[in-house]
Amino acid sequence: MKNRLRRKLLYLAPFAVAAIVIFIPTxxxxxxxIRHINLNATQxxxxxxxxxxxxxxxxxxxxxxxxxxxxxxxxxxxxxxxxEPGITREVRFSAVQPxxxxxxxxxxxxxxxxxxxxELVVNSNLPFWRALGLLVxxxxxxxxxxxxxxxxxx
Ligand SMILES: [Cu+2]
Numbered sequence: 001m002k003n004r005l006r007r008k009l010l011y012l013a014p015f016a017v018a019a020i021v022i023f024i025p026t027x028x029x030x031x032x033x034i035r036h037i038n039l040n041a042t043q044x045x046x047x048x049x050x051x052x053x054x055x056x057x058x059x060x061x062x063x064x065x066x067x068x069x070x071x072x073x074x075x076x077x078x079x080x081x082x083x084e085p086g087i088t089r090e091v092r093f094s095a096v097q098p099x100x101x102x103x104x105x106x107x108x109x110x111x112x113x114x115x116x117x118x119e120l121v122v123n124s125n126l127p128f129w130r131a132l133g134l135l136v137x138x139x140x141x142x143x144x145x146x147x148x149x150x151x152x153x154x
Pocket of ligand 1: 070105106107108109113
């Protein structure tokens with residue numbers, strides 16, 4: 001009887017370890033937050049030129065042109081906004097899609113207009129993959145457990 005219990009624990013141990021490893025916190029596990037970002041458009045770049053957020057974050061962009069009329073177009077999210085000089089426009093969206101997306105000027109604003117490009121980085125949602133990993137290891141653990149001990153009382 002005691003031996004059987006020990007064998008059970010031995011089989012379950014790897015899955016317990018897997019579950020613990022999956023939940024070890026790392027730098028990338030912040031819960032989704034509201035990110036307020038000021039983005040300035042000036043001939044011929046954006047400041048900041050690179051924005052990094054986490055998947056699931058709610059993004060509020062305050063867009064301002066500091067000189068001439070510019071535009072803001074965000075690849076992948078299909079967001080477009082015309083920016084009149086000195087008038088701040090707010091764009092709000094959820095960063096649901098992970099990956100790298102370019103934002104570019106969509107209003108011809110001068111000779112270097114085609115090079116007026118920035119980058120939005122949406123880091124993938126690690127908690128989601130951890131939850132999935134836990135689910136998979138849980139199912140695998142259950143299957144192994146049933147396979148070894150199910151209905152076979154010896
Ligand atoms: Cu421009």
